[in-house]
Amino acid sequence: MYSLNVPVPANVAALAGDIARELPGARERERGEHTLGVKRLGGDGVEEYNRLEARVRELLVGQPAFEIRITDLSYFPEAITGPTPVIYLAVESPELRRLHLRLAEVFDPIEGIEGEGYTPHVTVARGGSTERAKAVTDRDIDPIEWTVTELCFWDARHSETVSTVSLPA
Structure with a gap:
C-alpha cells in the first residue's frame, strides 16, 4: 500500500516518542x-507505484x-484496522483537508477514515x-506549527519513503 504523506519535523517526532514512553503495552512508532x-x-509493486x-x-x-499546526x-478508542486505542497528535490545517478531499475525488477514500471522515493526525x-x-491524552501540549514544503510517497510494506515532491509543485 502506498500513500501520500507529510513528513513531520524532528520536534514532532520527538514529542510523539516522549508521549509513547508513557504508554506501557502500546506499540510506538x-x-x-x-x-x-x-x-x-x-x-502494490513497482509498475503500480509508478x-x-x-x-x-x-x-x-x-x-x-x-501551514500545519499540532x-x-x-x-481513537476503536481503530478501523489494527490495535486500539490509537493515541495521536491532532492536526489543524485547512489546506491539508482541501488537498485530502481533492485526492479522495480521484483515489477511492477508505470508508470511515478518509473523505469526510478524515481526521488528520x-x-x-x-x-x-x-x-x-x-x-x-487529558493533558495539554504546546502547539507546534510548521510549513509543509515537501510531500512524500510512502511504502507501507517497507515503512519507508519512496520519493518526494517539493511544494509549491
Whole structure:
C-alpha cells in the first residue's frame, strides 16, 4: 500500500516518542516512521507505484506550501484496522483537508477514515490500556506549527519513503 504523506519535523517526532514512553503495552512508532497521512493511494509493486506517483504528481501541479499546526493530544478508542486505542497528535490545517478531499475525488477514500471522515493526525502509539490512553491524552501540549514544503510517497510494506515532491509543485 502506498500513500501520500507529510513528513513531520524532528520536534514532532520527538514529542510523539516522549508521549509513547508513557504508554506501557502500546506499540510506538519507530524512529523515522512518524508521518502525517494525506491520502492512501493503494497499489502494490513497482509498475503500480509508478502509475500512482505520476497521477498524484499531475494532481499536485500548482499545490502551494501550506501551514500545519499540532494542537492537541487525543485518541481513537476503536481503530478501523489494527490495535486500539490509537493515541495521536491532532492536526489543524485547512489546506491539508482541501488537498485530502481533492485526492479522495480521484483515489477511492477508505470508508470511515478518509473523505469526510478524515481526521488528520500523527500516530503516537497503538494498543495498550484505554485507561492509560485517556490519562495521557487529558493533558495539554504546546502547539507546534510548521510549513509543509515537501510531500512524500510512502511504502507501507517497507515503512519507508519512496520519493518526494517539493511544494509549491
